[in-house]
Amino acid sequence: MDIGRVGLWSIGLRSEDPAARSRIAEAAAELEELGYGAVWLGSSPGVHHAVPLLEATSRLVVATGILNIWQYEAEAVAEGQVALAIDHPGRFLLGLGASHGPLVGDRYRRPYSAMIDYLDRLDAAGAPASQRVLAALGPKMLAASRDRSAGAHPYLVNPEHTRQAREVLGQGPLLAPEVKVVLDEDPAQARAAARAHLALYLRLPNYTSNLLRLDFDEADLANGGSDRLVDAVFAWGDVEAVRRRTNEHLDAGADHVALQVITEDRTGLPLAEWRALAELNAS
Secondary structure, eight states: OOOOOOEEEESGGGOOOOOOOHHHHHHHHHHHHOOOOOEEEOOOOOOOGGHHHHHOOSOOOEEHHHHHTTTTHHHHHHHHHHHHHHHHHTTTEEEEEOOHHHOOOOTTOHHHHHHHHHHHHHHHOOOOOGEEEEOOOSSHHHHHHHHHSSHHHHHHHHHHHHHHHHHHSSSSSSOEEEEEOOOOOHHHHHHHHHHHHHHHGGGGGGHHHHHHHHTOOHHSSSTTHHHHHHHHEEEESSSSHHHHHHHHHHHTTSOOOOEEEEEOTTTTTHHHHHHHGGGGGGO
16 A cells, blocks of 8 residues: 555545535645645544545545444444445555543543554454554554554654654554644744644643653653654644655654644644645655
8 A cells, every 4th residue: 555655634525514515625626736745634533534535546545544443343344444445446445543531531541551452353354464553652552563564653753752663563564643733834823733733632641651662751751742742743834844744754664654743623624734735755
């Protein structure tokens, strides 16, 4: 499955609003023409959310980034994945994640064990392990990504995490980190936009624990995040700044970087920014 070096991560492309369907299809077709290798659908998508984009394109890979294993039954997911492998061979990538206790609630128990059980159920139902990746941050889940899937799709990480993840994965498995982008050259404005977006994630222990493992400290996580934290997990500035950060991840061992453009409208389609970033596909 060829997903290229640069893709896009978007909540807006996962919309269930019937009025947005044609707009999403048009956007997907344009993104394919702009040279993006893959789009990652955010906000806990199901397999069915990929269908409109696959039908509107001929080469673009559509990935779930990330399907919440507490939200969708494994057998139904496997059935959908197998159907898409027949209808759109080599173009659907199943991204799976164990989500977060504060978001899942009382059902959330032993996320690593729950993921392994979910993978066992997918395998039993005939879902191809070579066409799935895991949302992995810590060493155990990265090892599961290596051993039970095609690779890993880490979220909210810096290039140092990418380097460490490649060491765990070894050569071969896919490593496709998500990178947040603010196209604003004013430092105060860019960091303010980044902090507004970051606020949710700094309330989720899986992310904060991973950031602390990466040599950030509690002071970096306070008050919306320090400049050091924001500058490490966001690419802000002009297109060249995003190119530099993308290359840092690629040089650290990433095969593919999924760029999430941050704007005031989290569910919108930032077409102007996506068009501007398309030149990264030529580098």
